[in-house]
Amino acid sequence: MALETIGAQIAKLRKEKGATQEELAKFVQVSPQAVSKWENGGVPDTELLPKIADYFEVSLDELFGRTLTDYKNLETAILNRLLSCETDEMIGVMFRLCLAVQNAVSGGTLMKNYEEMLHPDVNRMYSAMQTDNGFTQMAINHLPYFIIVPDDAKNQDLLFDKVDFVAFFELLSDRKTFDALLFLYKRPSNKAFTPNLLVKNLSVSYEEACDIIKSLHKYNILSVTQIEMDDETQEIYTFEPNPAFPCLLLFAYEMIKPSKGYFGYYANRRRPYFG
Secondary structure, eight states, X not given: OOGGGHHHHHHHHHHHHTOOHHHHHHHHTSOHXXXXXXXXXXXXXXXXXXXXXXXXXXXXXXXXXXXXXXXXXXHXXXXXXXXXXXXXXXXXXXXXXXXXXXXXXXXXXXXXXXXXXXXXXXXXXXXXXXXXXXXXXXXXXXXXXXXXXXXXXXXXXXXXXXXXXXXXXXXXXXXXXXXXXHHHHTSOTTOOBOHHHHHHHHOOOHHHHHHHXXXXXXXXXXXXXXXXXXXXXXXXXXXXXXXHHHHHHHHHHHHHSOOOOEEEEEEOOOSOSOO
């Protein structure tokens, strides 16, 4: 596509997005008249092209009407898009890419309705795919996440190999230990502490605090440092947060408060999940 005909592509992308000329103009920081001029045969300044591509969430190639059909080129485009992100926007861009992946399950309609799903009054919505080769699940709004799990017998063997799930869940079922975990996840992880911190903030005895710390250390949630102070050896602790715990709470939430609101659901799984 020649630069002279890019206006037609801008008009096409804008209509597909359901945006007005005014909305595009505001994002790019030009006048609505400038957008109208582009769409009627004018040409945007070249320095505006990346901003226009960002608005439509497409590559510059796609902005010029060139379709990415080669898988390797697609991987490269995704890599370059992420490398160009500021750190604080990378997660948001990654989530949009996951939305694009899950969009295939909805027959291409998920992305068209995504902005509407973010409205506070919209019930929690999911998209999922379940096959014998693995599964995906995505919470689109309200506690959003995306997970993809390739599935084979070897993975199941690893999952249950010498892992005492019951002991771990028994630990979490203890209210004081659970409260201690939540407390530690809410404070800066680089701040050292002693059992007295838990005594002060959780209304537990010193002995209970020591037992909680011992239990958490068993699962490498805490690291221990010995220091010499007042001619005595004392132990101080540093919290080592594992992102798996917030994930565990997310999926426990799914078990406790399941939603039936699916936007894009594909299931032809015949194999049991375990066994």
